[in-house]
Amino acid sequence: MKNVDGENGSTVVKDLEERLGQQVYRVSPNPDFRSALKYHLKSSNIYQRRREIGAIWVASLGLTLFLVLLGTLIYALVKPRDLPKD
Amino acid sequence: MNSVEEERELIKRAKTDPEAFGELYEYYVERIYNYIYFRTGNVHDAEGLTGRVFFKALEAIGSYRDMGFPFSAWLFRIAHNQVANYHRDRSRKQEFSLDDIAVANLSERRKSPEATAILQQQREDLLKILKDLTPIKQEVIVLKFVEKLSNAEIGAVLNKSEGAIKSIYHRTLVELRERLDSDDFL
Numbered sequence: 001m002k003n004v005d006g007e008n009g010s011t012v013v014k015d016l017e018e019r020l021g022q023q024v025y026r027v028s029p030n031p032d033f034r035s036a037l038k039y040h041l042k043s044s045n046i047y048q049r050r051r052e053i054g055a056i057w058v059a060s061l062g063l064t065l066f067l068v069l070l071g072t073l074i075y076a077l078v079k080p081r082d083l084p085k086d
Numbered sequence: 087m088n089s090v091e092e093e094r095e096l097i098k099r100a101k102t103d104p105e106a107f108g109e110l111y112e113y114y115v116e117r118i119y120n121y122i123y124f125r126t127g128n129v130h131d132a133e134g135l136t137g138r139v140f141f142k143a144l145e146a147i148g149s150y151r152d153m154g155f156p157f158s159a160w161l162f163r164i165a166h167n168q169v170a171n172y173h174r175d176r177s178r179k180q181e182f183s184l185d186d187i188a189v190a191n192l193s194e195r196r197k198s199p200e201a202t203a204i205l206q207q208q209r210e211d212l213l214k215i216l217k218d219l220t221p222i223k224q225e226v227i228v229l230k231f232v233e234k235l236s237n238a239e240i241g242a243v244l245n246k247s248e249g250a251i252k253s254i255y256h257r258t259l260v261e262l263r264e265r266l267d268s269d270d271f272l
Contacts (some may be wrong), residue, residue, distance in 0.1 A: 013259055016266070021267040022214070023209040028118040033133050037140065038111055042104040046144050050102070 093157055101148050111140055114158065117233055118165050124228040125169045127217070135172060139165045159242035162229070166243055173221070213267045223258040226251060 099106035118139055121142060123132035124150050150160065220243070229235045229243060238253040245249070 007163075016259055016263055019208075019225065020231045020262075023212050024124075026116065026120045026232055027123060029116060029123075029133070030129070034115060037115070037133075037137050038108055038138075041111055041140055041144055042108050044104070044141070047102065047104055051146060058241065061124065061143070069191060074250060 090156075094152065096150075097147070097150060097157055100148070105149065107144060110157075114161055115140070117158065118161060119164060120232050121165050121228055122169060124232060125157075125224065126172065131172065133167050135165070139168050142168070143272075155242040156239060158233075158235070159239050162233070162235075162239075162243040163245075166225070215262060218265075219258065219261065222254060223261070226254050226258055230255065 096106050096109055100110050115136065119132055120134045122135045122139070123129070126135065127134050139161070143161060146164070150157075216227060219227070225244060226240060229240045235243070237255070238248045240246075241248045241251045246254075
């Protein structure tokens with residue numbers, strides 16, 4: 001940078017920001033890499049695993065609900081018989 | 087993707103739909119690649135780490151929650167962690183591959199060969215100075231000038247306040263100016 005005597009600090013900073021904006025710019029990734037990575041991501045088994053986990057979770061919830069209902073029903077049927085008669 | 091609403095909708099779909107994740111990938115891959123490339127300095131490692139970032143994002147997107155920052159900040163945070171691990175594991179100094187970085191943009195191509203050579207030399211000089219900055223200062227410069235993030239967004243990526251980023255940025259500019267002055271690069 002040339003001598004900046006006579007210029008105020010903000011002008012120098014502005015010039016530097018302008019230079020950074022012009023000279024630090026993006027590069028493009030290799031198109032083959034880009035498309036290959038997309039293919040691998042889209043064909044990943046993560047979605048399949050997530051669906052399986054979701055299905056197991058729903059099945060577990062359903063089973064738990066069923067067992068609770070069954071227990072409640074059995075309790076309701078059995079309990080009156082256990083009541084002591086006067 | 088034109089709006090924040092569209093992006094939100096796309097993120098929601100991407101939790102269960104690979105095609106939607108593919109769209110997010112297309113939108114962000116160049117930005118993430120550039121961030122990593124400028125932090126590692128070579129194409130091979132940049133490609134490897136970019137792949138790891140998107141696979142991490144794919145694994146984690148199911149539990150992604152909108153915390154008020156853009157989705158890009160979430161992705162850059164993953165990239166930041168990957169790059170930090172990379173440098174910690176390898177304990178290597180960041181190097182800029184100037185030959186690889188020298189991809190002339192259109193405005194430079196229209197200039198004369200002499201002018202292009204001067205611009206290229208100036209750019210290489212600047213990149214040499216940038217590589218000597220501390221990692222945090224390099225990150226702030228890359229996120230600001232390559233990725234065009236705001237101070238608040240950079241803060242979200244680096245887990246620092248907006249004020250802290252502003253301060254780091256100012257100190258970085260002062261340091262760059264001093265180095266450029268001392269080396270008489272311009």
